[in-house]
Amino acid sequence: MGVFEDDFVQPGRLLDESDEAYWGRVQRASDRVEAVTEGAIAPAPPNPPVCPECGLEADRFPTLSQAWVLLEPLDPVNVLPAHFVPPRQRWLINSDGVAWNPWNAEPTEGAQCRISHTVACPGIEPPDLWPWLTAMREENARRAQRLFNPPRTPTLAKVEMPDVG
Known part of the structure; x- marks a missing residue:
């Protein structure tokens, strides 16, 4: 194994x-x-291309892995500039109508893509698209907490000093 x-x-x-x-x-x-x-978890035909999580209809395409993916409809947005979309979330459509995900491949200049409905679905917890950025944000939050809210120093008990005259 x-x-x-x-x-x-x-x-x-x-x-x-x-x-x-x-x-x-x-x-x-x-x-x-x-x-x-x-995110290629769409119901296969003859079922309607409806998201099982939120009930919205989306554009359904077969994938290279013999699954089906729901992509966000082209209305009101046609396609997105690929460099605006995080890696592993960019979907391309072949001339034969098959959707494929180029994973981490850097998009060429002017490339356009579509996104999976699972990224925009209101019924699904959004994925962490940039784990390195999330980690950096969390570390910055810890640093800011230390900078603006320093730990309190323990106060010493008030000790009465003898009167020495």
Whole structure:
């Protein structure tokens, strides 16, 4: 058993399972993990393209991992400049209508993309799109707390001094 991308555990091989059947199962399992990681959790046709969390309709596309993704509708926004969208949240549509996520690939100048409905859904806790920025913000909050609210120094008990004259 191997571990890939922290979220995928390679399934064990069944007794008398052919190589082809085994690697097919591995591929399907890894595709499913990738789809969930990317937010490709839309209901497949013939179900309507409606988010199960908030009930809003969105544009549904098949993905390279054999899943379905709901992308934010093109109304009122057509597409977004890709450099405005965080890595792993940029969705592109092939000429054959298949949606794919370029993950961390740097967008080319002028590139445009769409976003998954899971990022904008009011019924889903938003993902931490920039973990490094979140960590920096938390550290800055701790630093600011120390700067503007220094810890109180313990007060010494008032000791009566003898009158020495």
